[in-house]
Amino acid sequence: MLNLYSWQHDDFNKLNQLKHRLPTAILLAGTNAIGTHNLALNFIAAILCNKPLDNGNYCGICSSCILINQAIHPDLFYLNSDNDETIKNKSINVVKVRESINFVSTTPNSSALKIVFVENANLLTSSSANALLKILEEPPHYVVFILLSDNIKTILPTIRSRCHTFRVSKPNCEESLQYLTKNNIHNNNFWLGYYQNCPIFDAIITDEQLDLIISTLSMPSIDNIFNLTQTFDGKTISFSFVLEFIYKWMCDLALISSMASPQYFSQYIDKMNPLIAKLNQEKLFYVADQLNFLIKWQNHPLNYRLQIENILFQYQNIFSTKPYT
Numbered sequence: 640m641l642n643l644y645s646w647q648h649d650d651f652n653k654l655n656q657l658k659h660r661l662p663t664a665i666l667l668a669g670t671n672a673i674g675t676h677n678l679a680l681n682f683i684a685a686i687l688c689n690k691p692l693d694n695g696n697y698c699g700i701c702s703s704c705i706l707i708n709q710a711i712h713p714d715l716f717y718l719n720s721d722n723d724e725t726i727k728n729k730s731i732n733v734v735k736v737r738e739s740i741n742f743v744s745t746t747p748n749s750s751a752l753k754i755v756f757v758e759n760a761n762l763l764t765s766s767s768a769n770a771l772l773k774i775l776e777e778p779p780h781y782v783v784f785i786l787l788s789d790n791i792k793t794i795l796p797t798i799r800s801r802c803h804t805f806r807v808s809k810p811n812c813e814e815s816l817q818y819l820t821k822n823n824i825h826n827n828n829f830w831l832g833y834y835q836n837c838p839i840f841d842a843i844i845t846d847e848q849l850d851l852i853i854s855t856l857s858m859p860s861i862d863n864i865f866n867l868t869q870t871f872d873g874k875t876i877s878f879s880f881v882l883e884f885i886y887k888w889m890c891d892l893a894l895i896s897s898m899a900s901p902q903y904f905s906q907y908i909d910k911m912n913p914l915i916a917k918l919n920q921e922k923l924f925y926v927a928d929q930l931n932f933l934i935k936w937q938n939h940p941l942n943y944r945l946q947i948e949n950i951l952f953q954y955q956n957i958f959s960t961k962p963y964t
């Protein structure tokens with residue numbers, strides 16, 4: 640369990656206030672990019688701690704705190720998707736929901752409460768959401784559900800209405816900068832612009848990887864494209880990150896070609912300017928549409944590398960005078 644980030648202390652105190660009359664289900668609305676998962680785990684530790692401090696925080700040394708740190712607490716159930724890396728179309732299986740219902744059917748082992756932690760509520764399918772709803776409607780008195788979601792609009796309204804929604808705070812510019820500096824991320828100004836002041840914990844790439852993707856997009860040769868897809872193989876850097884990166888780059892190309900200022904890549908305007916002369920705007924919008932489609936279906940179990948290659952070859956074609964084939 641990580642300590643709280645600097646922008647999370649207020650949220651944590653507000654959540655601790657809820658402990659006086661704990662709702663049955665709490666929905667934390669915020670992306671993992673701003674550390675929502677970390678905030679949730681700290682809160683769970685504070686709920687389950689056997690000797691909480693006066694300010695409501697967990698003690699860090701009782702048996703409950705130690706078991707949470709080792710992710711083996713008997714009163715905490717992680718309701719998540721399959722861990723199998725080969726499954727790209729991730730969702731929370733209804734079987735797993737039934738396991739969680741079984742888990743709450745008995746009283747707590749070592750704490751006063753039992754917690755079901757839904758680490759990504761957006762992965763609930765309609766059948767798993769309906770199964771979960773049954774227990775949310777009539778939960779045992781000793782159970783608390785903690786749900787995380789980066790897009791609460793996609794969560795079944797019947798589930799949402801059973802939850803106390805808590806909107807997680809984002810870091811401000813200064814806090815983001817401190818985070819980036821502390822984690823040795825050097826292109827601070829670039830990332831602050833790219834994420835609009837919000838550090839993305841899962842996705843920020845190394846300086847070398849950033850150079851590689853920028854040089855491929857500025858010079859989309861066959862060699863560069865193959866080199867990139869070998870490095871960005873989907874294991875360490877997510878598919879959605881790469882797609883979004885290319886999409887934002889293309890948005891900026893469109894802006895510059897319409898005489899507007901770039902939104903994300905102003906630092907790289909020198910690399911974009913030479914592309915503008917060769918740019919076919921009609922093709923650009925066509926490829927941007929394709930990208931948009933892929934971003935929507937990013938969990939589709941198609942070959943990751945082939946898809947990135949395909950989109951980069953289409954991107955390469957934007958700068959060709961040949962008609963579309």
Ligand SMILES: [Zn+2]
Pocket residue numbers: 688689690691697698699700701702703704
């Ligand atoms: Zn403790």
